[in-house]
Amino acid sequence: MARPLRKDAADRRAALLDAARVVFAEEGIDAPLDRIAERAGVGRATLYRNFPGRTEIALAVLLDDVAELGETFASPTAPDAFLDFLVDLSARLVRNTALGGVVRASPSPDILTPLRQAMVKAALPSLRVSQAAGVVRPDLKGSDVRVLSAMLGGGIHNARPAERNAIARRTLELVLDAVRARVGDGA
Structure with a gap:
């Protein structure tokens, strides 16, 4: 069973999901994933730690x-x-x-x-x-x-x-x- 995320990690993950919704809606599914990290206010490493692709x-x-x-x-x-x-x-x-x-x-x-x-x-x-x-x-x-x-x-x-x-x-x-x-x- 996966451990629950710490609050800060859960907040970053939620920010990434919200950003992904917006970026994909505005720019399409082929938008650079870096744009999602940027919009979420996190680094690329945080994006890829949460979502490998x-x-x-x-x-x-x-x-x-x-x-x-x-x-x-x-x-x-x-x-x-x-x-x-x-x-x-x-x-x-x-x-x-x-x-x-x-x-x-x-x-x-x-x-x-x-x-x-x-x-x-x-x-x-x-x-x-x-x-x-x-x-x-x-x-x-x-x-x-x-x-x-x-x-x-x-x-x-x-x-x-x-x-x-x-x-x-x-x-x-x-x-x-x-x-x-x-x-x-x-x-």
């Missing part, structure tokens, strides 16, 4: 985003909670399009295991509430979130910026329709 920092930003998504949907009560989860997930995928590309190109599928596990954990509470309310198909499983996420992110991956939002909206409509319960679905 571009894939690791992109994955960390995405994990942080999924953790926030999990907090948002930790105790849902609304019958449409899972639909709301998917809407929020879609918006995050649009915002993190470039980061998703780096993760998809990761050198090992094992590096994605923590992200996949975090996504399932974030989705389960809302999925259970929506299934119990009869809003969402009863045959959906937590592991299906990986498929749904791929569907939501796949269409926007190489889309031109001018068409990205339209593709994201249409993909979301199709995914929401696919997960909704139908008349005759047994709970």
Whole structure:
């Protein structure tokens, strides 16, 4: 088990993640990593001690985003909670399009295991509430979130910026329709 970070180390890591979000959004995924360290107010050695490369920092930003998504949907009560989860997930995928590309190109599928596990954990509470309310198909499983996420992110991956939002909206409509319960679905 990893030891918890000292407060100063945790603060530097958080600053690096915040800086990475901004730099990647402003300059794209190929922005120099030194720019992230500079924006975070730390040295290059601190950046590389925390994140050995571009894939690791992109994955960390995405994990942080999924953790926030999990907090948002930790105790849902609304019958449409899972639909709301998917809407929020879609918006995050649009915002993190470039980061998703780096993760998809990761050198090992094992590096994605923590992200996949975090996504399932974030989705389960809302999925259970929506299934119990009869809003969402009863045959959906937590592991299906990986498929749904791929569907939501796949269409926007190489889309031109001018068409990205339209593709994201249409993909979301199709995914929401696919997960909704139908008349005759047994709970």
